[in-house]
Amino acid sequence: MATTDNSFNGLTERCEECGMDTLHEVNIQIVTESTDGDNTQFSREPYRVRECQRCGNRDRQRMNNA
């Protein structure tokens, strides 16, 4: 049950695979993570997911690195 906003956000950003600035599709994804502990707790973390429109390389980055 992923609540993804499917609005297309085209952004020109640096792609490490391409080694140049390319168009990226950027989405914000809420990922439910389970924490390793005795109490089963889930935290919902927003990730910024981007996909290079040139080579298809994807990476995602947690938005709050607390």
Ligand SMILES: [Zn+2]
């Ligand atoms: Zn690329």
